[in-house]
Amino acid sequence: MSAKSPVAPINVVLYWHMHQPEYRDLRSGEYSLPWTYLHAIKDYVDMVAHIENEPKARAVVNFAPVLLEQIEDYAEQLEGYLKHGSALRDPLLRALADPVISKNQQTRLTLLSDCLRANENRLIERFDEYRQLAEIARSIQDNPTSVAYYDEQFFADLLVWYHLAWLAETERRKNKRIQLLMKKGCLFSVHDRRFLVEIIHEMIVPLLGRYQKLAQQGRIELSMTPYAHPIMPLLIDFKSAREAMPDVELPQAPVYPQGEQRSLWHIVRGLQVFQRVFGFTPQGCWPSEGSVSEEVVELLSEQGFNWLASGETVLRHSLAASGLGTDQCIHTAYQLGENRPACFFRDDGLSDLIGFEYANWHADDAVANLISKIENIADACADHPQAIVSIIMDGENAWEYYPENAFYFLSALYKKLAAHERIRLTTYSDYLQQQPPRQNLSKLVAGSWVYGTFSTWIGDKDKNRAWDMLVEARQVYDEVLAQNKLSETELQRAERQLAICEGSDWFWWFGDYNPADSVQAFDEKYRLHLCNLYSILGREPPEYLSHAFSQGSGSPARGGVMLPGKQL
Numbered sequence: 274m275s276a277k278s279p280v281a282p283i284n285v286v287l288y289w290h291m292h293q294p295e296y297r298d299l300r301s302g303e304y305s306l307p308w309t310y311l312h313a314i315k316d317y318v319d320m321v322a323h324i325e326n327e328p329k330a331r332a333v334v335n336f337a338p339v340l341l342e343q344i345e346d347y348a349e350q351l352e353g354y355l356k357h358g359s360a361l362r363d364p365l366l367r368a369l370a371d372p373v374i375s376k377n378q379q380t381r382l383t384l385l386s387d388c389l390r391a392n393e394n395r396l397i398e399r400f401d402e403y404r405q406l407a408e409i410a411r412s413i414q415d416n417p418t419s420v421a422y423y424d425e426q427f428f429a430d431l432l433v434w435y436h437l438a439w440l441a442e443t444e445r446r447k448n449k450r451i452q453l454l455m456k457k458g459c460l461f462s463v464h465d466r467r468f469l470v471e472i473i474h475e476m477i478v479p480l481l482g483r484y485q486k487l488a489q490q491g492r493i494e495l496s497m498t499p500y501a502h503p504i505m506p507l508l509i510d511f512k513s514a515r516e517a518m519p520d521v522e523l524p525q526a527p528v529y530p531q532g533e534q535r536s537l538w539h540i541v542r543g544l545q546v547f548q549r550v551f552g553f554t555p556q557g558c559w560p561s562e563g564s565v566s567e568e569v570v571e572l573l574s575e576q577g578f579n580w581l582a583s584g585e586t587v588l589r590h591s592l593a594a595s596g597l598g599t600d601q602c603i604h605t606a607y608q609l610g611e612n613r614p615a616c617f618f619r620d621d622g623l624s625d626l627i628g629f630e631y632a633n634w635h636a637d638d639a640v641a642n643l644i645s646k647i648e649n650i651a652d653a654c655a656d657h658p659q660a661i662v663s664i665i666m667d668g669e670n671a672w673e674y675y676p677e678n679a680f681y682f683l684s685a686l687y688k689k690l691a692a693h694e695r696i697r698l699t700t701y702s703d704y705l706q707q708q709p710p711r712q713n714l715s716k717l718v719a720g721s722w723v724y725g726t727f728s729t730w731i732g733d734k735d736k737n738r739a740w741d742m743l744v745e746a747r748q749v750y751d752e753v754l755a756q757n758k759l760s761e762t763e764l765q766r767a768e769r770q771l772a773i774c775e776g777s778d779w780f781w782w783f784g785d786y787n788p789a790d791s792v793q794a795f796d797e798k799y800r801l802h803l804c805n806l807y808s809i810l811g812r813e814p815p816e817y818l819s820h821a822f823s824q825g826s827g828s829p830a831r832g833g834v835m836l837p838g839k840q841l
Contacts, residue, residue, distance in 0.1 A: 282697040283604075283651040284661040284704055285690065286617070288582065289320060289668030290559055292337040292502060294778035296798070297346070297362075299770055300805055304363040305798055307387070309343040311439050314476050315678060316669040317344075318441035321483045323683045324493060326443075329691035331698040334484060334668065335559040337498045338546035339776070344481060345550070351474040369432045370470045372463045374425045381420050384428060385410045388435040392673040396438040399677075402458050403434040426460060433461045436469055442680040444476060485551050494700035496557035497547045499539035501776040504730050506566035506719045508532035508775065511740070513566045513719040517590055517726040524737040526744035530751060533568065539772060540576050556580060556702045561777050562729070563587070563619065563665070563722030567609065570717060574612040580701045581614045582665060586725025588618035590718035597712075602654035604662050606704075608711040615705055616714070619665040619722055622646070625837045628666050632674040636681035640689050644696070651695055659709035661699075665722065723836050735783035735823040739799065743774055745815070746803050753810040763809060770806045774799070783823040792825025 293309045324330045347366075353359030354370060361367040365387050368374065375381065389410055391397055397407050410431060413420050437455060445451055450472055454465060487493040499505060506513040509532040511523045529535070540558075547555055556579040560569055563583040573581055588607070592599050607616040623646060631639035647662060654660035672679040690696050723729045730736060750771055753759065759767065779802075782795035800818045807814040 280651075280655065280695070281658045282693075282695050283647065283654065284659070284697050284699050285647060286661065286663050286665075286699060286701060286704070287332040287686075287690075288335065288559070288619075288663060288665040288701075289332060290335045290498075290666070291317060291320075291340060291668050292335075292498065293340045293343065294502065294776050294798075295339050295773045295802075296343065298801060298805070299766070299773065300808075302346075302362045305801075306794060307363055307365040309340065310347045310363060310366060310473070310477065312669045313344055313347065313480060314436075314473055315439045315441050316672055317480055318476050319443050319672065319678055319680070319683070320668055321480070321487065322441065322443035323687055324487060325483070326684070327687040327691055328492075329698070330687040331492060331691075331700055331703075333494045333496060333557070333700050335496045335498060336484075336547075337502045337561075338500045338543040339502060339773070341481065341546055341550050344477065348474075348478045348480075351470070351477060355471060355474055365432075366470075366473075368428075369436055369466055372466075374428050378417070378420055381423075381428060382414070382417055385413055385420075385431070388431045391435065391438055395673055395676065395678075400434065400438060400455075402430070403438055406431045406434055429461050429466060430459050433466060433469060436473070440472075441476065442678040444472075446680075448472065481550055488551065488553075491703075494557065494702050495547075495551055495555060496559055496701075497543050497555045498559050498561050499536065500543040500546065501539060501772040502561040502778065503536065503539050503772075503775045504561055504564045504721070504727060504777045504780070505532075505536040505539070505569045505572070506564050507727060507731055507740075508536050509566065509568050511731065513568075514727040514731050516566075516719040517587075518728060518732065521726075521728070521732040522734075522737065523731065524740040524744070526741050529740070529744055530747050533572070535771075535775060536569070537572055537576075538768070539775070540572060542772070544576070557582070558614075559665075564720070564727065564730075564777075565616075565717060566719035567717050570609050570612050570614065570616070573614055578614045579705060580617060582617045582619065582663060582701075584619045584665075584720065584722030584725055585621040587718060587720040587722070590720060590725055591714050591716055594716040594718050595714050597714075602657045602660055604650060604654055604660045605657060606659075606661065606709055606711045607714050609714050609717050615701070615711060616717075617661065617663050617701060619663050620650075621837070623662065623664050624666045627664065628671050629837055631682060632671070632676075632679075636685045639682055640685040643686070644689060644693060648695060659707065661704055661709075729836065730777060730780040733784045735785075736780050738822055739780055739783055742803060742818070746774065746806055747771065749807065749810060749812055753812065759810075767806065767809045770802065770809055774802045774806060782825075785824065785826050787825045789825040792823050793821070796821050796823045 296304045296306045296309060324332055350361050354361050361370055368384055389407055398404055440451060454469060488495045508529050514521050558573055558578045558581045560581060565583045589599055650662055675682055690698055720726050779795055779799040782792050804814040804818050
């Protein structure tokens with residue numbers, strides 16, 4: 274009797290997306306929110322370290338170009354501050370670094386609020402000193418006039434502990450200087466605060482180079498998103514939303530002017546930023562929020578991309594529209610007509626388990642459960658030896674819900690998946706070198722990885738209002754450009770400012786179902802960006818931009834920063 278042929282391991286891609294919107298006021302360079310540098314010193318550092326620590330690990334990592342620019346900017350700020358005494362342009366980082374802490378009551382109350390913006394269970398409660406400081410801070414918030422009774426030392430200690438809590442777990446466990454600060458615990462001096470700024474500097478400056486080195490070694494693949502993270506199908510045609518949501522209410526404006534041209538601009542500018550930062554051209558693209566349409570695939574094909582990725586529900590809608598069933602193995606590469614890119618689709622079940630469920634599991638149990646589910650997929654796809662499973666998710670926001678920033682989970686994930694005989698961790702480009710067969714799609718139904726629709730960015734009255742504001746600003750932009758009166762510098766500033774206004778994040782947050790503080794922050798930032806655009810164009814901003822238009826009163830899971838792929 275002949276020996277049974279060994280079963281080929283199933284291909285698995287871990288695809289992490291890193292993304293923050295533009296938090297700077299482009300006129301001054303001042304930051305309104307600190308999330309770029311905080312995620313850099315916590316999540317971006319940890320994510321690269323876990324892969325460095327497991328030689329057999331493989332992953333795909335995606336960066337939004339507007340995030341890359343901000344990481345570079347923080348590196349330059351910190352270099353300038355520490356070596357030349359230049360000013361820091363992030364208020365929270367500046368408060369940590371500057372020796373003098375303002376005695377202004379409102380400034381101090383704002384500082385209290387800023388230093389409480391952290392996960393209660395995993396960041397604040399974890400450290401006794403930070404927990405005690407946070408309790409005092411909340412008591413001051415309940416009685417704001419009492420802030421005058423607290424001296425500079427209280428605020429210095431609160432600032433230090435806030436930043437210590439946000440440091441990457443991989444660094445916390447090996448960096449003796451971090452451990453010295455944590456051991457001291459209180460009464461931090463000006464020297465201690467500068468010491469911490471130096472640590473942050475040493476984490477951020479080499480960060481992107483670490484990812485670049487792994488890519489050069491073939492241990493990860495780096496991909497990109499169009500420049501400012503726009504929802505390109507909606508830029509091209511608002512009505513694309515009706516492919517998955519036939520009854521959706523659209524903005525009053527019939528179209529976004531020259532949306533295809535603007536989408537191409539974001540792709541080309543994104544490529545330029547990526548190539549400058551990493552030194553090579555990416556082969557793959559994560560269209561912002563996995564948002565695709567047939568027109569978007571054609572644009573990416575024309576720009577030479579070899580692959581792109583989107584959400585599972587987009588695939589299921591498209592299979593139905595193409596007259597194909599979903600009872601066969603759907604974990605494969607797809608192709609839309611004659612377009613060049615291979616299309617890969619997120620496994621919503623596996624990805625959402627990591628994003629929303631496993632944080633409360635023991636790390637080994639969670640990874641064992643994930644492996645069991647991958648094995649089930651491998652069994653179901655046994656007749657498809659080149660099947661590929663795509664786990665695609667946010668690479669930054671999920672981990673603060675895990676113990677110790679998912680240190681144990683991510684360590685076990687890479688180690689056990691890399692060692693499993695039935696699993697082959699790979700990247701999309703490496704997988705495509707095998708020249709696997711592609712399932713042809715005759716129709717791609719426009720949608721995103723969130724529910725397979727664009728409901729997160731259009732359809733709600735506040736989201737639609739935001740689109741109408743943007744359309745009006747775009748019309749003014751076109752009028753001014755037609756007059757040919759802007760200098761080359763002014764034209765470049767206006768073009769970049771328009772791009773920031775076209776980003777997806779503003780629309781994500783608008784709507785009553787989101788938390789009030791987040792909606793307020795993004796409402797203000799969006800209106801500021803639009804006002805800046807009018808100012809660059811030499812036009813007076815409309816009166817309505819001086820008034821908030823979206824409030825928010827909800828309490829979504831994960832604070833609204835993450836959503837599951839499937840509608841619950």
